[in-house]
Amino acid sequence: MSQATTGVLTxxxxxxxxxxxxxxxxxxxxxxxxxxxFRGRTGPWTTLDLINHAGGVTSASAERYDTDIL
Known part of the structure; x- marks a missing residue:
């Protein structure tokens, strides 16, 4: 069963x-x-976040705010 729903790509x-x-x-x-x-026993694997990072996509949760918003 694929783990893609949890962010892990087998x-x-x-x-x-x-x-x-x-x-x-x-x-x-x-x-x-x-x-x-990463190289595992059953083959290479990665995560959706690592693929997005390679594509230049950043998550909204990683967004940094300046002190001006306070």
Missing amino acids: FQDLQHITGYQRRSDVERSLIAQGVRL
Whole structure:
């Protein structure tokens, strides 16, 4: 079962997203795009936050406010 609903993307999820089947191809594709990944026993995995970070998307919760809003 996929863990994508919790923010974790498994090797199977990454195979589907990248279109590659071999572990080395999936890893190479993600690294080339600046996605940080982790190598686990069942294959590489990453999170939605790490993919968003590589794409330049920041979460609203990470937004910093200046003291002027007080």
